Amino acid sequence: MIEVDYRFPPDVDAFRQAKIIAIGQTAGSWDQRFAxxxxxxxxxxxxxxxxxxxxxxxxxxxxxxxxxxxxxxxMIFGKYSMAGxxxxxxxxxxxxxxxxxxxxxxxxxxxxxxxxxxLIMAIFKxxxxxxAADHADILRKVAMNGLDIIKDDEIMGDLAVAPTLDRxxxxxxxxxxxxxxxGRTVLYAVNxxxxxxxxxxxxxxxxxxxxxxxxxxxxxxxxxxxxxxATDPEINVPIxxxxxxxxxxxxxxxxGLSYSVVLGTLMAHAGADAVLYPASYGSLPFDPNEENQIKxxxxxxxxFPVPSAGIHxxxxxxxxxxxxxxxxxxxxxxxxxxxxxxxxxxxxFFEALERVGKPFTLDTLPYGALRRAVEKWGT
Amino acid sequence: MIEVDYRFPPDVDAFRQAKIIAIGQTAGSWDQRFAxxxxxxxxxxxxxxxxxxxxxxxxxxxxxxxxxxxxxxxMIFGKYSMAGxxxxxxxxxxxxxxxxxxxxxxxxxxxxxxxxxxLIMAIFKxxxxxxAADHADILRKVAMNGLDIIKDDEIMGDLAVAPTLDRxxxxxxxxxxxxxxxGRTVLYAVNxxxxxxxxxxxxxxxxxxxxxxxxxxxxxxxxxxxxxxATDPEINVPIxxxxxxxxxxxxxxxxGLSYSVVLGTLMAHAGADAVLYPASYGSLPFDPNEENQIKxxxxxxxxFPVPSAGIHxxxxxxxxxxxxxxxxxxxxxxxxxxxxxxxxxxxxFFEALERVGKPFTLDTLPYGALRRAVEKWGT
Numbered sequence: 001m002i003e004v005d006y007r008f009p010p011d012v013d014a015f016r017q018a019k020i021i022a023i024g025q026t027a028g029s030w031d032q033r034f035a036x037x038x039x040x041x042x043x044x045x046x047x048x049x050x051x052x053x054x055x056x057x058x059x060x061x062x063x064x065x066x067x068x069x070x071x072x073x074x075m076i077f078g079k080y081s082m083a084g085x086x087x088x089x090x091x092x093x094x095x096x097x098x099x100x101x102x103x104x105x106x107x108x109x110x111x112x113x114x115x116x117x118x119l120i121m122a123i124f125k126x127x128x129x130x131x132a133a134d135h136a137d138i139l140r141k142v143a144m145n146g147l148d149i150i151k152d153d154e155i156m157g158d159l160a161v162a163p164t165l166d167r168x169x170x171x172x173x174x175x176x177x178x179x180x181x182x183g184r185t186v187l188y189a190v191n192x193x194x195x196x197x198x199x200x201x202x203x204x205x206x207x208x209x210x211x212x213x214x215x216x217x218x219x220x221x222x223x224x225x226x227x228x229x230a231t232d233p234e235i236n237v238p239i240x241x242x243x244x245x246x247x248x249x250x251x252x253x254x255x256g257l258s259y260s261v262v263l264g265t266l267m268a269h270a271g272a273d274a275v276l277y278p279a280s281y282g283s284l285p286f287d288p289n290e291e292n293q294i295k296x297x298x299x300x301x302x303x304f305p306v307p308s309a310g311i312h313x314x315x316x317x318x319x320x321x322x323x324x325x326x327x328x329x330x331x332x333x334x335x336x337x338x339x340x341x342x343x344x345x346x347x348x349f350f351e352a353l354e355r356v357g358k359p360f361t362l363d364t365l366p367y368g369a370l371r372r373a374v375e376k377w378g379t
Numbered sequence: 380m381i382e383v384d385y386r387f388p389p390d391v392d393a394f395r396q397a398k399i400i401a402i403g404q405t406a407g408s409w410d411q412r413f414a415x416x417x418x419x420x421x422x423x424x425x426x427x428x429x430x431x432x433x434x435x436x437x438x439x440x441x442x443x444x445x446x447x448x449x450x451x452x453x454m455i456f457g458k459y460s461m462a463g464x465x466x467x468x469x470x471x472x473x474x475x476x477x478x479x480x481x482x483x484x485x486x487x488x489x490x491x492x493x494x495x496x497x498l499i500m501a502i503f504k505x506x507x508x509x510x511a512a513d514h515a516d517i518l519r520k521v522a523m524n525g526l527d528i529i530k531d532d533e534i535m536g537d538l539a540v541a542p543t544l545d546r547x548x549x550x551x552x553x554x555x556x557x558x559x560x561x562g563r564t565v566l567y568a569v570n571x572x573x574x575x576x577x578x579x580x581x582x583x584x585x586x587x588x589x590x591x592x593x594x595x596x597x598x599x600x601x602x603x604x605x606x607x608x609a610t611d612p613e614i615n616v617p618i619x620x621x622x623x624x625x626x627x628x629x630x631x632x633x634x635g636l637s638y639s640v641v642l643g644t645l646m647a648h649a650g651a652d653a654v655l656y657p658a659s660y661g662s663l664p665f666d667p668n669e670e671n672q673i674k675x676x677x678x679x680x681x682x683f684p685v686p687s688a689g690i691h692x693x694x695x696x697x698x699x700x701x702x703x704x705x706x707x708x709x710x711x712x713x714x715x716x717x718x719x720x721x722x723x724x725x726x727x728f729f730e731a732l733e734r735v736g737k738p739f740t741l742d743t744l745p746y747g748a749l750r751r752a753v754e755k756w757g758t
Contacts, residue, residue, distance in 0.1 A: 025534065026507055027508050028532075030505045040540065041509075044507035064507060064534070065536070066537055069599075073623075073627075074534055074599045079623055080626070081624050082625055082626035082665070082688075084664055085630070126413060126420055127406055127407045128420070129416060153407075154453055155405070157444070157445050159445070196578075199603060220453045221449045222449075222599075224574050224600045244458055246461055247459075247461035247634065248460045249627045249628045255630040255635075256631065278461055285461075309458070337410070
């Protein structure tokens, strides 16, 4: 069974609205002309489980959906999303519902051969305007200095200035070089874009050409695209899900869905291996409770939480306290704009990881990349 | 160039936020290390055109995107959607941007051979629980009585109780029967669902098996899926775009996007042939100005507006006054739950169309299907 929690504003009769949803978002009503189908029709109706504090829990039959996110969303909040103020604040799915990540935390750790520490991830910056060769140069600096994962900026698509396949091929050479010289595997999550058919074809082409990870803007391309990638046997690389556009459906208090539903539950049942979302101590306003829920939901399905946006070396102690080891710390400018360059940006993160439990202030930090980062961005 | 209007709450410095968007959603900032790339990087920056009444207009380079909706949304409102309160209330695209509908108003009229009146569309009800044979029985009644188009309910997917191909095959026989007996073509917009790859394959299979129209829940499956269908030469049938889930991203005053952007501009540049949306005089709360804008935006690209939800024969005079001829009136229960059955539901709509300019009250209506409809649902 699928259970969904809808929160209504105080002036709304939550029980009445819940009844409307339970009927209107499933079989609907029928009259004596369909009396002979009564038992069959009734099976498809949802039921109101409870109403507490103007939050209604509704239970839907799982066979009303197709075991995917799109049919789920159409049922639980399709037409009703336009009916007035209501926010979906919880979606409870059977464990078997949807798509399982092929890799997740254990699979990504295995690829990298790193079991016992957080992973450090960077983003190519500036986001638009560099050539494929520029990307390779940037990658060489950070990858040779210990970086685990790099990703395209989410707005870097398949553009003339640096076509996706060119970026991959240029960066793939660097990844091979790093592997040869250091024995380390570094993942590059290539942003896969295009109309759905082209995107799926391009993803396969990228993997054939050595892509070892993909990045997808799940909410602008569609959950159905993530699910197609996640169930495609040819796409045998981890998929990093980006939260771009999440605010359009999550930022309102009274409408849409909560961030923990979209970036937690739905991503976790759609096959993402790692999910990016704003960290509450980053540069975007984000509720620490939502962040905590996302983390927990993702981990119950072995998916890597990737707190992002405004991450810099100074937040490492806080992040470790909140997250422990199973986290990917994702920094854009927090690595690329280190006062001594991106290589120092990476080193600063590793210095911070090694300093766990030791004092972490400008008074106590020895001279080095971390100290320089903290001078710029604080703790 | 792409121009986007962002509305900010009164307490927000709109100009400052606009600058953040123009830089942060494009190239970002860079330092002297990339000075040699200055001119290339600058080309990708957006610029603030004006700020009026806390609405900022920002102009983005079109080559930052891939001529599709997903890359557009990622750029204009990807990360920034999570940055605080801002609503996208206008998107102005070059005419050449995106995907053109294959059929649109003229193409759908041509298929039906009807040039000079609104089209009448019904929805299978009850929505879930009927068999494929039940669907065929319903279709026979309404199609033999003059209906132009029928569609699946948006929550009817590819379910065991009535698999999509079974529904199509059962209904296709009825469509052929109607064609043979009356010479009339009736369209059945079959709801196409599934993970993106399966959905595209299924759509082709349905067309091969005689589907003469498709229905897509664009916002739960993704604009990239609509664009893939609309550009696929094998999908040589009109695509009806359903607005399910639109409220999740449009219903808030302060966040998300306006309905006219999502159901007007974006649908119109993504290849939909006809777009459903709530009618302001229907059962859902909907702003008449937004409805009017959607209508106008769709028509500039030859796309059929399909006001929906709570449409019944009594609203025909209002609809004709607002819309004139180029509209599809889409009724679910307003046809299926007519007191004398669905055949009378269809006849009531045609009686109403023929009564244009004549009085339309219970005092003046002659006995018949229309009068019975008005007795039940009013005007």
